[in-house]
Amino acid sequence: MSVAVRPSGSVLRVLVGPAWRAAPGVLAWAVAATTVAAVASATFPLGFHLMVDGALAHDGARVVTGVCVVAVLFTLAWTLSTMAAARNSTLTDRVSSYLMARIAVLINAVPGVEHLERPDLLSEIDQLREGRRTLAGAARQLLAGWQVAIRSIAIIVLLATVYPPVMVVPLVGLAPMLADRRASRVQQASGDALAADRRLADQLFGLATTADTAKELRTYGVTGALAARHSAIAERVRAGSVRAALLGAAWEGLGWVCYATGFVVVIIVLVLRAVHGHTSPGQVVMAVSLMRRAQVQVSSATDTAGSLAAAVRTARRLLWLERYAAARSAADGAVPATLRTGIRLESVTFAYPGRDEPVLRDVDLTLPAGATVAVVGENGAGKTTLVKLLTRMYVPSEGRILADGEDLAAMPADRWRERTTAVFQDFLRPSLTAREVVGVGDLPRAGDDAAVGGAVARGGARRVVERLPDGLATPLGRWFTGGHELSGGQWQRLALARGLMRPAPLLTVLDEPTASLDAVAEARLFARFAEVSRAGREAGGVTVLVSHRFSTVRTADLIVVLDQGRVAEVGDHETLLRAGGTYAQLFTLQARAYLDPQ
Numbered sequence: 001m002s003v004a005v006r007p008s009g010s011v012l013r014v015l016v017g018p019a020w021r022a023a024p025g026v027l028a029w030a031v032a033a034t035t036v037a038a039v040a041s042a043t044f045p046l047g048f049h050l051m052v053d054g055a056l057a058h059d060g061a062r063v064v065t066g067v068c069v070v071a072v073l074f075t076l077a078w079t080l081s082t083m084a085a086a087r088n089s090t091l092t093d094r095v096s097s098y099l100m101a102r103i104a105v106l107i108n109a110v111p112g113v114e115h116l117e118r119p120d121l122l123s124e125i126d127q128l129r130e131g132r133r134t135l136a137g138a139a140r141q142l143l144a145g146w147q148v149a150i151r152s153i154a155i156i157v158l159l160a161t162v163y164p165p166v167m168v169v170p171l172v173g174l175a176p177m178l179a180d181r182r183a184s185r186v187q188q189a190s191g192d193a194l195a196a197d198r199r200l201a202d203q204l205f206g207l208a209t210t211a212d213t214a215k216e217l218r219t220y221g222v223t224g225a226l227a228a229r230h231s232a233i234a235e236r237v238r239a240g241s242v243r244a245a246l247l248g249a250a251w252e253g254l255g256w257v258c259y260a261t262g263f264v265v266v267i268i269v270l271v272l273r274a275v276h277g278h279t280s281p282g283q284v285v286m287a288v289s290l291m292r293r294a295q296v297q298v299s300s301a302t303d304t305a306g307s308l309a310a311a312v313r314t315a316r317r318l319l320w321l322e323r324y325a326a327a328r329s330a331a332d333g334a335v336p337a338t339l340r341t342g343i344r345l346e347s348v349t350f351a352y353p354g355r356d357e358p359v360l361r362d363v364d365l366t367l368p369a370g371a372t373v374a375v376v377g378e379n380g381a382g383k384t385t386l387v388k389l390l391t392r393m394y395v396p397s398e399g400r401i402l403a404d405g406e407d408l409a410a411m412p413a414d415r416w417r418e419r420t421t422a423v424f425q426d427f428l429r430p431s432l433t434a435r436e437v438v439g440v441g442d443l444p445r446a447g448d449d450a451a452v453g454g455a456v457a458r459g460g461a462r463r464v465v466e467r468l469p470d471g472l473a474t475p476l477g478r479w480f481t482g483g484h485e486l487s488g489g490q491w492q493r494l495a496l497a498r499g500l501m502r503p504a505p506l507l508t509v510l511d512e513p514t515a516s517l518d519a520v521a522e523a524r525l526f527a528r529f530a531e532v533s534r535a536g537r538e539a540g541g542v543t544v545l546v547s548h549r550f551s552t553v554r555t556a557d558l559i560v561v562l563d564q565g566r567v568a569e570v571g572d573h574e575t576l577l578r579a580g581g582t583y584a585q586l587f588t589l590q591a592r593a594y595l596d597p598q
């Protein structure tokens with residue numbers, strides 16, 4: 001699937017809509033002020049014509065009128081332009097904040113995580129994020145374009161009164177505009193080609209400067225190699241950008257040479273007409289002033305066109321994201337209130353988008369209502385992928401997943417997720433208060449101390465909270481001044497408590513969330529999750545545990561062994577042990593290692 005950055009919808013809506021929504025009053029004021037300032041600034045050379053011809057004809061009244069015209073129009077134009085510039089920057093700031101919020105909402109409105117894992121979609125999102133400021137300035141650029149249009153019309157009308165063929169002078173300005181568009185396309189192609197490298201360089205920089213990764217990187221002594229790799233990629237990005245900038249500058253230079261040639265020819269024609277008495281000296285002065293102003297308009301038009309072209313590209317990316325999110329949020333199937341039969345996977349095959357090789361193949365499986373199910377298998381067997389399908393982060397490439405007969409793919413993902421809870425190996429460590437860190441597991445009850453306290457107790461995190469200086473009100477993490485940092489195991493316990501916030505979930509996923517706990521603590525915690533799940537038996541919730549620890553796995557009602565994306569064995573501990581297959585071998589190996597660590 002290629003990224004569709006070619007929307008048929010209204011780009012103009014995305015260019016102007018955010019400004020109208022973010023600051024309608026400021027926008028209306030800016031349009032009025034810009035219009036009046038543009039007319040005033042374009043017509044004041046009329047005063048030069050009156051002054052020069054009045055002086056040559058010794059007509060004092062005309063000279064005074066000319067001076068008044070220049071003074072009034074010039075003052076009006078400057079005052080309004082200055083005020084409009086200040087308001088426009090407020091407008092850009094407000095639109096930028098609005099867009100930031102909008103982009104965040106849209107990224108999160110996409111039900112799955114494909115757009116956050118696929119490099120080509122990530123590039124689009126990165127460029128949208130980076131281009132946000134340019135898009136925020138679109139209303140300002142459109143106003144600048146409007147100003148240029150008004151001034152250009154006024155200039156053309158005044159030039160026509162001097163010598164009609166001179167009206168075409170502003171047309172010569174098309175050359176730099178076209179050249180500028182060409183330059184902008186060159187820059188965009190380069191930006192697109194370098195996007196992946198840029199992201200990689202950012203990621204390497206982040207790795208080399210973040211505390212989370214510092215320990216491991218220093219232990220392996222890879223910081224030097226990392227810095228060298230970052231420099232090499234950054235250099236590649238820099239060289240590519242410079243090449244594109246030079247090529248763009250060459251196109252722009254060519255456009256301006258064409259324009260300058262036309263300008264010189266027109267001045268020669270006007271001077272010759274004045275020498276032969278076809279044009280008054282005042283008109284020549286006015287025409288030269290107007291032509292100079294026409295040149296400024298062309299320059300503004302090219303600047304505006306360049307910025308608008310960049311804004312249009314970002315607008316198209318925003319439209320793409322809007323459609324991408326809408327297309328993936330269209331499901332309206334019902335989410336069962338409780339599970340009676342359970343969750344069934346029917347011939348599920350799944351390949352990550354852009355990959356040919358399936359990660360899961362022909363998976364047929366029933367996870368009975370109320371059961372605790374352990375999923376085991378070697379690294380890369382597809383356990384986390386199975387969890388991603390169950391939590392609706394992805395939909396199967398083939399086959400279906402049914403919750404009491406209802407297809408998960410037909411349900412709104414957020415509605416299904418409201419009835420699920422999960423704790424992952426790479427769980428969140430948000431810099432929030434302890435209450436919020438746990439409470440976000442069920443946002444509507446995040447401020448309910450009884451609910452949070454209950455989850456803390458069930459998650460085995462009571463002692464962690466008791467040791468905090470301000471209990472649940474203690475800010476955690478290193479981003480807060482005075483934030484209290486926790487150990488890996490303490491964070492993990494809070495993550496588990498978070499996973500226990502939701503009442504009666506239909507699906508509880510524990511994807512190796514207990515790596516920082518010892519085997520006994522893990523077994524105890526899983527038992528607690530299973531207990532919670534059984535306590536809400538009337539909801540029929542299924543608990544899925546991904547673990548490499550067989551001491552925990554053996555307690556599950558059902559054990560699924562995955563091997564290279566296929567279901568190799570299914571059954572309870574006793575059955576699988578008796579069958580003497582992969583599970584029995586792995587279990588025996590691990591049990592022996594525990595009993596005889598030599």
Ligand SMILES: Nc1ncnc2c1ncn2[C@@H]1O[C@H](COP(=O)(O)OP(=O)(O)OP(=O)(O)O)[C@@H](O)[C@H]1O
Nearest residue numbers: 117352355359377378379380381382383384385386
């Ligand atoms: N976002 C992704 N895009 C492409 N391929 C992926 C992605 N995530 C995982 N894979 C691939 O899918 C396969 C299964 O990965 P998965 O994470 O499901 O395995 P796992 O059984 O959970 O492994 P582990 O025990 O190491 O956690 C692997 O070969 C992996 O490379």
